Amino acid sequence: xxxxxxxxxxxxxxxxxxxxxxxxxxxxxxxxxxxxxxxxxxxxxxxxxxxxxxxxxxxxxxxxxxxxxxxxxxxxxxxxxxxxxxxxxxxxxxxxxxxxxxxxxxxxxxxxxxxxxxxxxxxxxxxxxxxxxxxxxxxxxxxxxxxxxxxxxxxxxxxxxxxxxxxxxxxxxxxxxxxx
Numbered sequence: 530x531x532x533x534x535x536x537x538x539x540x541x542x543x544x545x546x547x548x549x550x551x552x553x554x555x556x557x558x559x560x561x562x563x564x565x566x567x568x569x570x571x572x573x574x575x576x577x578x579x580x581x582x583x584x585x586x587x588x589x590x591x592x593x594x595x596x597x598x599x600x601x602x603x604x605x606x607x608x609x610x611x612x613x614x615x616x617x618x619x620x621x622x623x624x625x626x627x628x629x630x631x632x633x634x635x636x637x638x639x640x641x642x643x644x645x646x647x648x649x650x651x652x653x654x655x656x657x658x659x660x661x662x663x664x665x666x667x668x669x670x671x672x673x674x675x676x677x678x679x680x681x682x683x684x685x686x687x688x689x690x691x692x693x694x695x696x697x698x699x700x701x702x703x704x705x706x707x708x709x
Contacts, residue, residue: 586706586708592637596705596708598703599633600701600702604699608681608696608700609694614702620702620703621660621703622645623701624663631670638684638685643683643692643696644698644699645683645701648665649694650677655678672690679695680693681693
């Protein structure tokens with residue numbers, strides 16, 4: 530499948546068969562086109578990417594916030610299925626690092642009643658742990674509900690809740706934004 534160049538009145542788009550990254554602002558469109566053009570031309574004419582536009586890019590259907598890209602599911606799965614789906618997208622389930630990120634997630638999840646995040650109770654010790662193995666900071670966030678061996682975390686609004694990991698909810702994946 531060959532790449533196609535097409536335009537709309539608003540923007541010039543390059544459609545390529547590979548995973549496509551979208552610019553997050555009009556100021557990044559030119560950098561985006563350079564990035565995609567260099568990806569397409571590298572097999573023919575290897576050369577370094579243009580340096581330093583500083584634009585941050587996320588895959589299609591992902592949202593950029595800060596240095597991260599976020600994706601909210603439309604379907605529901607249990608916690609393990611949700612985690613596996615994120616891994617399949619070369620990402621991980623959401624790990625909320627601070628209040629500002631929680632505020633952003635609240636805006637993203639409006640209308641979604643329950644959303645899995647990357648928080649689970651470790652079997653040994655019963656401690657809340659993020660998917661990367663780091664502990665939940667209890668000063669920053671409290672979890673309402675049980676902290677037993679088969680408990681996983683979900684959010685609604687600004688509250689983190691506990692639920693049996695087999696329940697089926699929507700989920701959020703995150704990954705680092707590409708910088709070009």
